[in-house]
Amino acid sequence: xxxxxxxxxxxxxxxxxxxxxxxxxxxxxxxxxxxxxxxxxxxxxxxxxxxxxxxxxxxxxxxxxxxxxxxxxxxxxxxxxxxxxxxxxxxxxxxxxxxxxxxxxxxxxxxxxxxxxxxxxxxxxxxxxxxxxxxxxxxxxxxxxxxxxxxxxxxxxxxxxxxxxxxxxxxxxxxxxxxxxxxxxxxxxxxxxxxxxxxxxxxxxxxxxxxxxxxxxxxxxxxxxxxxxxxxxxxxxxxxxxxxxxxxxxxxxxxxxxxxxxxxxxxxxxxxxxxxxxxxxxxxxxxxxxxxxxxxxxxxxxxxxxxxxxxxxxxxxxxxxxxxxxxxxxxxxxxxxxxxxxxxxxxxxxxxxxxxxxxxxxxxxxxxxxxxxxxxxxxxxxxxxxxxxxxxxxxxxxxxxxxxxxxxxxxxxxxxx
Amino acid sequence: xxxxxxxxxxxxxxxxxxxxxxxxxxxxxxxxxxxxxxxxxxxxxxxxxxxxxxxxxxxxxxxxxxxxxxxxxxxxxxxxxxxxxxxxxxxxxxxxxxxxxxxxxxxxxxxxxxxxxxxxxxxxxxxxxxxxxxxxxxxxxxxxxxxxxxxxxxxxxxxxxxxxxxxxxxxxxxxxxxxxxxxxxxxxxxxxxxxxxxxxxxxxxxxxxxxxxxxxxxxxxxxxxxxxxxxxxxxxxxxxxxxxxxxxxxxxxxxxxxxxxxxxxxxxxxxxxxxxxxxxxxxxxxxxxxxxxxxxxxxxxxx
Ligand SMILES: Nc1nc2c(ncn2[C@@H]2O[C@H](COP(=O)(O)OP(=O)(O)O)[C@@H](O)[C@H]2O)c(=O)[nH]1
Numbered sequence: 001x002x003x004x005x006x007x008x009x010x011x012x013x014x015x016x017x018x019x020x021x022x023x024x025x026x027x028x029x030x031x032x033x034x035x036x037x038x039x040x041x042x043x044x045x046x047x048x049x050x051x052x053x054x055x056x057x058x059x060x061x062x063x064x065x066x067x068x069x070x071x072x073x074x075x076x077x078x079x080x081x082x083x084x085x086x087x088x089x090x091x092x093x094x095x096x097x098x099x100x101x102x103x104x105x106x107x108x109x110x111x112x113x114x115x116x117x118x119x120x121x122x123x124x125x126x127x128x129x130x131x132x133x134x135x136x137x138x139x140x141x142x143x144x145x146x147x148x149x150x151x152x153x154x155x156x157x158x159x160x161x162x163x164x165x166x167x168x169x170x171x172x173x174x175x176x177x178x179x180x181x182x183x184x185x186x187x188x189x190x191x192x193x194x195x196x197x198x199x200x201x202x203x204x205x206x207x208x209x210x211x212x213x214x215x216x217x218x219x220x221x222x223x224x225x226x227x228x229x230x231x232x233x234x235x236x237x238x239x240x241x242x243x244x245x246x247x248x249x250x251x252x253x254x255x256x257x258x259x260x261x262x263x264x265x266x267x268x269x270x271x272x273x274x275x276x277x278x279x280x281x282x283x284x285x286x287x288x289x290x291x292x293x294x295x296x297x298x299x300x301x302x303x304x305x306x307x308x309x310x311x312x313x314x315x316x317x318x319x320x321x322x323x324x325x326x327x328x329x330x331x332x333x334x335x336x337x338x339x340x341x342x343x344x345x346x347x348x349x350x351x352x353x354x355x356x357x358x359x360x361x362x363x364x365x366x367x368x369x370x371x372x373x374x375x376x377x378x379x380x381x382x383x384x385x386x387x388x389x390x391x392x393x394x395x396x397x398x399x400x401x402x403x404x405x406x407x408x409x410x411x412x413x414x415x416x417x
Numbered sequence: 418x419x420x421x422x423x424x425x426x427x428x429x430x431x432x433x434x435x436x437x438x439x440x441x442x443x444x445x446x447x448x449x450x451x452x453x454x455x456x457x458x459x460x461x462x463x464x465x466x467x468x469x470x471x472x473x474x475x476x477x478x479x480x481x482x483x484x485x486x487x488x489x490x491x492x493x494x495x496x497x498x499x500x501x502x503x504x505x506x507x508x509x510x511x512x513x514x515x516x517x518x519x520x521x522x523x524x525x526x527x528x529x530x531x532x533x534x535x536x537x538x539x540x541x542x543x544x545x546x547x548x549x550x551x552x553x554x555x556x557x558x559x560x561x562x563x564x565x566x567x568x569x570x571x572x573x574x575x576x577x578x579x580x581x582x583x584x585x586x587x588x589x590x591x592x593x594x595x596x597x598x599x600x601x602x603x604x605x606x607x608x609x610x611x612x613x614x615x616x617x618x619x620x621x622x623x624x625x626x627x628x629x630x631x632x633x634x635x636x637x638x639x640x641x642x643x644x645x646x647x648x649x650x651x652x653x654x655x656x657x658x659x660x661x662x663x664x665x666x667x668x669x670x671x672x673x674x675x676x677x678x679x680x681x682x683x684x685x686x687x688x689x690x691x692x693x694x695x696x697x698x699x700x701x702x703x704x705x706x707x708x709x710x711x712x713x714x715x716x717x718x719x720x
Pocket of ligand 1: 010011012013014015016017018019142143144145146178179180181182
């Protein structure tokens with residue numbers, strides 16, 4: 001059994017909560033007491049049916065306002081896979097949440113209401129998924145029951161979405177007509193839409209091929225922690241602990257350590273369960289080298305002929321996440337990139353992107369909450385970086401306000417020099 | 418962790434790798450982390466992950482238990498034994514001592530659940546802990562489903578759900594001002610079933626009360642509570658003997674048992690896979706108070 005993480009996005013009332021509730025319900029991941037609590041709240045609110053959407057509304061403020069305001073995580077499993085859902089709300093002001101939820105997602109599920117044409121928000125969701133490089137997209141055209149299960153309605157929406165997605169270099173795209181409320185095409189194929197020849201949503205989620213989404217080519221091992229027991233049993237043990245970001249490492253491989261540039265060989269790859277013959281993402285392991293090198297947290301192990309840039313000039317798409325202060329040219333921030341922390345100054349805002357039209361505003365002077373733009377940064381120490389499109393781990397960073405310590409931005413590296 | 422030829426890992430291996438990453442991040446970045454260890458199954462799993470994360474070095478931080486004074490003796494004995502085996506320092510934050518010192522007052526209903534929080538916060542202040550590992554999982558409860566892996570707490574230990582730091586990729590922001598702290602949940606993405614599969618895989622020992630045994634209980638609000646010196650039975654409640662086990666282990670005053678014949682890990686896994694009631698719903702009187710009971714307690718500084 002493996003693990004699939006997916007994010008969900010949709011405009012308010014498109015039926016996202018109902019869909020998630022339905023997936024949980026039909027895979028028997030809901031418990032009687034959860035269902036009973038939802039039934040009670042539903043009845044108290046005067047809903048005419050049990051509102052499965054209530055299952056995913058976590059917090060008091062949300063329950064009171066009747067909306068979802070923050071990312072919530074849900075879990076379910078089938079005999080084939082364990083699933084982690086990042087449930088991200090679709091309000092205009094919450095781009096931040098969707099960027100957050102998509103950052104770790106293997107797949108994004110975008111919901112639209114069959115009665116509406118593709119609204120701006122669906123385009124925005126598709127754009128954000130492509131910006132975050134979510135490898136698989138699923139468009140669920142929901143509420144098919146309300147359009148008479150019409151094939152032409154579905155195809156019109158699916159075609160329009162596909163042509164928009166093509167412009168975004170969106171990866172693997174699948175469109176599925178569903179009724180979240182009635183369960184059509186959620187777990188099994190719907191009898192109401194015999195014209196649809198594809199798989200049900202769950203069937204697709206269970207089988208979509210994600211193993212090859214990982215980058216197994218470029219060896220990148222950010223050092224997290226140096227293990228040195230200095231005990232009588234292990235007097236000279238020195239191991240570099242971390243999680244493999246990409247590539248495959250094997251004992252005997254020649255490696256290079258950045259930023260020093262020293263080379264050595266892998267003596268062994270160890271875990272508490274014993275040595276392993278190879279390490280690949282997402283394994284957490286400890287690497288020992290044949291030479292004594294001075295290596296510390298924030299360094300990176302790669303191959304001599306395939307190394308990331310060690311760069312202080314960074315061009316990146318930045319999504320701003322702070323409501324109190326906008327990103328401004330000349331601003332100074334802390335950066336966290338892999339296991340490295342640096343400081344950075346914003347040298348230039350090349351443009352701000354209108355995520356509905358993809359228009360670039362080159363006269364913009366700042367990025368406010370939920371705005372995205374191409375930014376040039378200069379860092380105090382080199383970042384050991386790849387382009388985000390090639391490597392989601394060594395290509396992503398967060399921006400932190402040094403005064404408030406809040407996470408104020410997310411960056412996806414375009415160029416590092 | 419022997420790699421399969423297709424460079425795949427199982428979901429359990431992926432969860433383990435993620436948790437180990439989180440543990441290492443915190444210990445690399447914080448000055449005074451501590452790991453909350455109650456002798457309950459989630460904290461036993463967390464402790465195991467910490468052991469694996471730093472192997473062959475010992476776990477480099479102390480563990481802490483907030484002891485309500487109403488705990489099951491079997492669980493305390495287990496706690497002490499495990500801490501001994503690993504030779505990690507144990508800090509006990511005692512609610513009983515805090516009661517004696519007048520820091521908190523015994524609640525009228527006899528449950529010390531709520532007064533744990535000030536005792537925890539006092540210990541955090543005393544030892545100047547800046548990062549606290551907790552074994553909570555997001556599948557346990559609705560408010561937890563929204564909490565970050567790194568949960569920022571102000572100088573009063575309070576959680577502000579509307580003001581959480583965005584958490585992207587595996588980039589955790591642990592920056593704090595003096596007096597503030599981070600609660601860290603390495604098991605965020607684990608479910609109850611994952612925990613049991615891991616217990617089986619690692620061959621972890623658990624306190625005996627997690628397995629089916631005969632116990633004198635009373636029925637209250639549809640739940641079975643052990644007749645225990647810390648549990649006040651009411652006059653009309655008739656004790657009887659039932660075959661039960663505990664799904665969660667907390668205070669004897671608010672943790673209920675479930676009927677069960679599962680006396681091995683394999684049988685428990687079968688039972689958990691088939692069960693129709695959530696872990697906290699089946700066993701925790703403290704969460705039943707209102708729709709938002711957990712959220713309210715977290716806002717006050719609860720784990
Ligand atoms: N007829 C019909 N109604 C639906 C369907 N899915 C959701 N709804 C209704 O649409 C409304 C909004 O759904 P909800 O799940 O709360 O939307 P969210 O805001 O996207 O989470 C609710 O009244 C749902 O019952 C569907 O497939 N068919």
